[in-house]
Amino acid sequence: MSFPKAPLKRFNEQIGCAPPPGAYDVKISDGLKGPVSFEKSQRFRAKKDSNSDGLFMDKEVEFTSPTRLRKYSSHGSTPNLRQKPEKDLEFLREIKKQKMFEKEIRSLLKERAEQDKKLLALEEELKKTEVKLVTAVREKSSLSANIASLERQIADLKKANELLKTKFSDDSAKKRLNSLSAELMETKNKVDAKDKELSCLQVTFEKQITLLKKDLECSTTTLEALMENKVFLEENHHVANMQCESLQKELDQAQSSIKALRRDHTIVQEQMSVSQEQLKLQEKTENLLFDSEKRLEQTMQKVTLLEEQLMAANNEKSNLVVEKDETEKKLANILEEIRDIKAQAEKYKLDADLIENLLMQKKQEQIVQKDFLTQREQDFSIQIKELEEKYGQQLENKENVLTQSRAREESLKIELELIKQKLSQQEDSIYVLQKQEVELRSKLQIEEDTSCTLRSQMQNVQEEMMRERRLLEDELEGMLDELDSLQIAEQEADKIILQLENENKRQAEELVNLEETLKEKTAELERVKEKHRIAVLELKEAHSNTLLKLYEFESFKTSAKTEIESLKLANMSFLESLAIAQKSNEEQQEQVQQQIKLKEDLEQQILQVKEVAVKTKENLEQQLLEKQEASAKIKECYEQQLREQQELEARTKEQLEQQLLQLEESAAKAIDCLKQQMLEQETAAKTIEHLEQQLCEQEEAMAKTKERMEQKLCEQEQDTLKSRESWEEQLHVQVEAMAKMKESLEQQLLEQAETAAKARESLEQQLREQAEAAAKTKESLEQHIHELKVGAGSYAEQQHELVDLKSQCAKLQDYSIKMKNEYTSMLESAQLNLEKKAAEMKALEERFFTRESELKVEVAQMQSLLQTQEEILKLRDNSARNCETEEENKWRVLYEELRNKVRPFQEQLDAFEAEKNALLNEHGAAQEEINKLSDAYAKLLGHQNQKQKIKHVMKLKTENCQLRQEVSKLRSQLAKEKQAEKQLQEQLNDIQNVKQFDPSKAFQHNVKENIVPKVPLREGNRKKI
Incomplete structure (x- = not known):
């Protein structure tokens, strides 16, 4: 028995592999030829795409089941093919530009408001510094007047001492001269100490003035910068939007208010100029007094030289080194003058000796003269006592002046501390306002972000x-x-x-x-x-x-x-x-x-x-x-x-x-x-x-x-x-x-009233001091007149000068009366202004209270509207929740119904998958057997012993049948185990409420059953069908 030769062609062809288990569709390639290839049914015939022609020819291709496809499709994301058109992009860019412009405008407006606030604060500080300057100038003028009066008294005392020197004996004259010189030195030392104190005060005041000038320069620079910023802001407003016209109107109103404040400032400056003119008049009066003193000092040339040197020293107080040199020179001159006075005293002694010789000759005349001299000595002793009492009074006055100056210094220090405290409070308030502004900006940014979103x-x-x-x-x-x-x-x-x-x-x-x-x-x-x-x-x-x-x-x-x-x-x-x-x-x-x-x-x-x-x-x-x-x-x-x-x-x-x-x-x-x-x-x-x-x-x-x-x-x-x-x-x-602004305005009014009262008191004190100084000068002049009348007739010219001085004193008194009247008129005008301001404040308070009541009414109306709107929103929320619950229940019922409908179909699909897997396993085993047989048959080709061939083939057949049976049993067991695992997994998913099925994708699988194949069947398959 011989086997027919099989065609060699089918052993040279490429034989495709079977799909892996789990694939849903079975696809057989055209290359499968032989006695073992077969098809059970057409249920698993899938639609064949153009891309899937060569898929099953490669061994590395993986097949996926419909369950896997479902999982991947449910977890996957679809590509977003939507793109924005160009018009929308342009629209968005324009909106972004508009938002940027709006933000810039808001920031510029905020900066402008802050700069206006800073301007107002600087103007208030300027006013305060000007008031301080005025008070300092007034105090300086009062101190200079006191110094002038003291110097006049010293000159008077010197004159009295010189007169006494000429009229008394040598011993008494020497003693008195020594005592008077010691007193003069003490007074000069005291005057030098006072001059030093005044120079220190002047230096401090000059430093304060320099600081105030620097502050003024800084304020001017800030004002210039603010003006430049204003110009820049106006340009931006014109470019950005036409709506800025309303803002410009408001700015014009603010500028008008600033102009009004500036006008008030000019009025205050005019008042200051008037006060300065009055001070100048006072200085003129002082100059007149100095002229009168110079006329009196013509009789005493040496004393006038000393006074001129003292005046020069007062004028050159700024240069301390020069002042010291000049004071030393003055002391040397004084010592020389004292020596000259002693020489004159010796001459007078010689004259007295001659006179005594003459008196010895004439005893009768001596008795008369002795009586006269005793009377004169008594008179002079009385005058000396009076001068000592005046000197003690002057010392007391000096001490009072020193105490007053110290009290004023302490008050000035207290005022400076109060000003510093006020500045610190203002800085704290500014810091709080800045925090509020930052919070408002953050809120605005949040709202802008929400609007943008x-x-x-x-x-x-x-x-x-x-x-x-x-x-x-x-x-x-x-x-x-x-x-x-x-x-x-x-x-x-x-x-x-x-x-x-x-x-x-x-x-x-x-x-x-x-x-x-x-x-x-x-x-x-x-x-x-x-x-x-x-x-x-x-x-x-x-x-x-x-x-x-x-x-x-x-x-x-x-x-x-x-x-x-x-x-x-x-x-x-x-x-x-x-x-x-x-x-x-x-x-x-x-x-x-x-x-x-x-x-x-x-x-x-x-x-x-x-x-x-x-x-x-x-x-x-x-x-x-x-x-x-x-x-x-x-x-x-x-x-x-x-x-x-x-x-x-x-x-x-x-x-x-x-x-x-x-x-x-x-x-x-x-x-x-x-x-x-x-x-x-x-x-x-x-x-x-x-x-x-x-x-x-x-x-x-x-x-x-x-x-x-x-x-x-x-x-x-x-x-x-x-x-x-x-x-x-x-x-x-x-x-x-x-309300806070109202309180601050009331405080400012109180402060202004206090400053006015203080100014009034200082003016009254100055007037009193001037009156006392005039009275003292009058008394001293009268005393000098009495002394000059007692003297010889050589002092007749001096009497005429004294008459002139009296007339000048009368003029000065008249002038002081006029100044008093002017000061009283100024105080009255200031009180009237304060009353007007108080009336204005009352009117503003009434307006403010009326406005508060109106705002409260409006707020109550707004609250009622908001309550109604909240009630409407609550009703809407309740209705929306009810509708949502109804829809949820409806969709739940529909989903449960759909799931119940799909369950029997799912079981059928699982059974179909199991059957398909079994067929695929059988098909794979058959294909492996064919491959083995083909290899063995190829080896046995050309062998001549037919018996050996038959025995070998029979062995191969028996082995193949046994292996087939074993493989089929194992695969059926695996399929059962997989099915049991799936059922257990489904039960677990039901217990854990894990959803593996999307109802929106039901009955929408790419793979379908009972589809007509695009490729025609082969002849062998047709015969089997």
Whole structure:
């Protein structure tokens, strides 16, 4: 017995491997030829794509089961093919530019307000420093007057001493001269000490003056910088927006207030100039007194030289080294003059000796002269006692002056400390205000960020709605093309169904993307939801009626005529329901417009209230204008933001309504086309059901989008409520600031009154001191006149000069009386000004109280409105929650029903998979046997012993059969174990509530059963079939 030779061709061909276990579809390559290759059935025949021709030729290809495909598809993410058009990008850039400009304008306005505040603070500091300068100048003038009076008294004392020296004896004259010289030295030392103290005071005052000048220079530089900044701000305002004109008007008002303050400053400066002129007149009077003293000093040339040197020393006090040299020179001159006086005294002694010799000759004359001399000595002793008493009084006066100067220094130090404390308090207040400004800026930035996010979200919503519209239009065009293809041939219906399923997948993916993007956006169609729900329920009822009629149509397929009539009736009812839905939509749109009008009325009322608040705030004083301007600017910013948000809401509402109408029209068109096709073709019923499912899904997606937009509206209303609350808080803060300003103004008035009282007291003291100095000079002059009358007739010329001095003193007294009158008039005018200011403050207080009452009433009205709005929002939230719970329950029931329906099919699919795996295992074992047999047969070719061949082949057959049986048993065991593992995993998932099935992707597998193969069958397979 011989075996026929097999063709060599089939051993040289490439034989493909079987797919791995778990693959759902079985695909046999054309290269499998031989007696063992077979097919059980065509159930596992899959559609063959162009890309899958050479997949099974390679050994490294992996096959995936439909369960795996489901997992990957559920966990995977679809690519986002959406891109922004160029127009939207340009629009966004313009919006960003506008935001940047607005931020710059706000920052510049804030800087300008801060700079105005700094200007006002600097002006107040200037006023205070000027007042201090005036007081220092007055004190300096009073001290100089006291020094002049003391110097005059010293000169008088010197004159008296010299007269006494000429009239007394040698011993008494020497003793008295020594005592007087010692007293003169002491007085000079005291005068030098006082001069040093005065020089120290002058140095301190000069330092203060230099510091004040530096402060003035700094303030001038800051003013120049502020003016430059003002110019720059005005240019930016003109370029940025036309709205800045209102702000420029407010700035003009502020400038007018500054001008008024400057006018007041000029008036104060004029008053200062008047006071300076009065001081100049006082200096003139002092000069006249100095002239009179010079006339008196012509009789005593030596004494006049000393006084001139003292005047020169007073004028050159700034150079301390020069003053010391001059004082030393003066002392040397004084010593020389004392020596000259002693020489004259010796001459007088010689004369006295001669006179005594003459008197000895004439005893009678001596007795008379002795009597006369004794009387004169008594008189002179009395005069000396009086001079000593005057000298003691002068020392006491000096001590009083020193105590007064020290008290004034202490008061000045106290005032400086108070000023420093005030400055520290002002710095603390400025720091607190800066903190408040930083907080306000942060709040403004947060609100700007929220507005930016809302705008970007609204833009994204618009873009996505436009994309959805385009996608829906594309899908409708594809649907029309598919329906045309259905009309051409019934044989291509399966292909059209597959295309529709693919399109459904895409639509589902797009809907998922829309849901993910719309989750981040705030709701804007809250009111529309409640009114559209009725229409949606009616549409669902109509849709359920149509579905029932379609099921009846399927059950009664036997009679075609009855089916066509039932379909016509269903179509008519569906059209009527659509017309009713359109009417209900129109009514709902009208109700929405009415609600929008009500909302606009409320907004107008809010705007009117705000305008009234702004008008009332403008009536306050110029000192409170800065804070009012800041609050008005903040309010304008908020109002602009609210208006922009309202405009965006209106636009989005219009766009959404238009899109809803377009979708309803497109749905109506699609339904009409489907109904026509159902009338024409009975075989297209399945496609119509599929399209109706798509419509249901689209309606559900639209309902979800509506709900989300309504949530957005709720959130925006909450934001508006928060912004209103922040406005109310700002109003309360402004009221508190007004109260603080009122207290500060009252304090300033009190301080001004105190300063006026102090100035009045200082003026009165100066007048008293001048009067005392004039009285003292008068007394000293009268004493000198008496002494000169007692002297010889050689002093007649001096008497004439004394008469002139008396006349000058009388003139000075008249002048002092005039100055007193002028000072009294000045004090009266100052009191009148204070009374006027007090009256103005009372009027401002009354206005402030009236304004406070009005603001309280407005706040109460706003609170009532807010309460009503909160109640409305609570009712809306409750209704929305109820609707959400109802929808959740509905979807839960639908999902459970769908899951129960899918379970039996899942078991069948698992059984089919097990059968397929078994067949694949058998097929793989057979293929391995064929390979082994082919190798063994190739080795045995050419062998001549037929018996050995037969025995070898029989052994191979027995071995192959045994191996086959073992492999089949093992694979069946593995399949059972896998099935048991799957069941256990499903039970665990049910216990843990793990979802492995997505209802949106049900019946949408790429692999389908009972598909006609594209490649024709081979001859062997055809015979088996």
